[in-house]
Amino acid sequence: MTLLTYQVFKTVADMGSFHKAADILGLTPSAISHAISSMESELGFSVLTRNKTGVKLTNYGEHLLPYVNAVLNSDESLQQVINEMNGLKTGKVKIGVFSSVCTNWLPDIMSSFCEKYEDITLEVFQGTYADVAYWIKNGVVDLGFLSVSSAGDIPIEPLYRDPLVCVMPRGVKDGSKPDYVDIEEMRNHQFVTQRDCTDADIQNFLKENHLRIQSSYHVVDDLSTVRLVEKGFGICLMPELVMHDIPYEVETYPIRPDSCRIIGIAAMNPNFMAPAVRTMYNHILEKYRNL
Numbered sequence: 205m206t207l208l209t210y211q212v213f214k215t216v217a218d219m220g221s222f223h224k225a226a227d228i229l230g231l232t233p234s235a236i237s238h239a240i241s242s243m244e245s246e247l248g249f250s251v252l253t254r255n256k257t258g259v260k261l262t263n264y265g266e267h268l269l270p271y272v273n274a275v276l277n278s279d280e281s282l283q284q285v286i287n288e289m290n291g292l293k294t295g296k297v298k299i300g301v302f303s304s305v306c307t308n309w310l311p312d313i314m315s316s317f318c319e320k321y322e323d324i325t326l327e328v329f330q331g332t333y334a335d336v337a338y339w340i341k342n343g344v345v346d347l348g349f350l351s352v353s354s355a356g357d358i359p360i361e362p363l364y365r366d367p368l369v370c371v372m373p374r375g376v377k378d379g380s381k382p383d384y385v386d387i388e389e390m391r392n393h394q395f396v397t398q399r400d401c402t403d404a405d406i407q408n409f410l411k412e413n414h415l416r417i418q419s420s421y422h423v424v425d426d427l428s429t430v431r432l433v434e435k436g437f438g439i440c441l442m443p444e445l446v447m448h449d450i451p452y453e454v455e456t457y458p459i460r461p462d463s464c465r466i467i468g469i470a471a472m473n474p475n476f477m478a479p480a481v482r483t484m485y486n487h488i489l490e491k492y493r494n495l
């Protein structure tokens with residue numbers, strides 16, 4: 205199989221469509237179909253299932269995709285090394301981010317990086333902690349922002365201590381403790397919670413402090429959570445960074461005991477990176493390591 209075959213397979217898997225993959229790669233749909241058929245014939249098993257709505261990976265295809273990503277990433281790394289030897293700074297860097305880093309940090313990272321390295325292109329993937337961890341492990345992205353507690357076995361370089369705060373509707377705060385919210389006060393309120401994959405650090409705080417919360421609201425994104433709080437459906441805990449750009453009329457308070465999430469930059473092989481990826485990695489460390 206050739207690199208083009210691998211690229212066809214990856215693009216079809218990403219897009220879920222032969223026609224969309226053909227448009228991206230500049231090939232005809234019949235050429236895409238022929239490449240996949242030849243690949244399946246050589247492998248001896250099917251990697252895609254075809255139906256009226258598009259195509260999906262088979263179990264074999266899902267197992268194979270991370271290895272195909274690794275081959276394509278290795279080829280990209282090789283090309284970048286060759287270009288670097290020729291005095292060129294080129295290549296592509298794929299970055300995974302979660303919401304608050306995407307809104308607060310990423311625009312500045314991208315603009316300052318692109319000013320210095322015009323020929324390095326950037327591709328951004330936004331998702332939950334679980335999404336970013338999966339993308340890093342499976343070679344979908346080169347680098348990703350995670351909290352230290354969500355990184356698991358992925359090597360991560362800590363960058364920033366982000367305190368957790370309590371978010372309340374206006375006017376519901378217990379006046380006897382005007383400057384903070386402690387565990388006992390939290391026990392008196394309904395919570396709006398996010399799913400475990402989106403707020404690992406908050407879930408850890410609740411478990412460590414034996415706070416068994418009651419919640420009928422299990423949402424995914426930060427804006428939805430805070431909006432429900434604003435409308436009086438409960439309180440929530442949030443990293444402080446999340447609240448920088450929240451437009452809703454709520455009140456935020458430090459919590460007792462103090463807690464935080466540690467944001468870091470993660471990569472599966474930090475000691476073996478393509479030149480463009482290493483350049484971005486160092487750029488991020490320089491900008492945020494001392495925060």
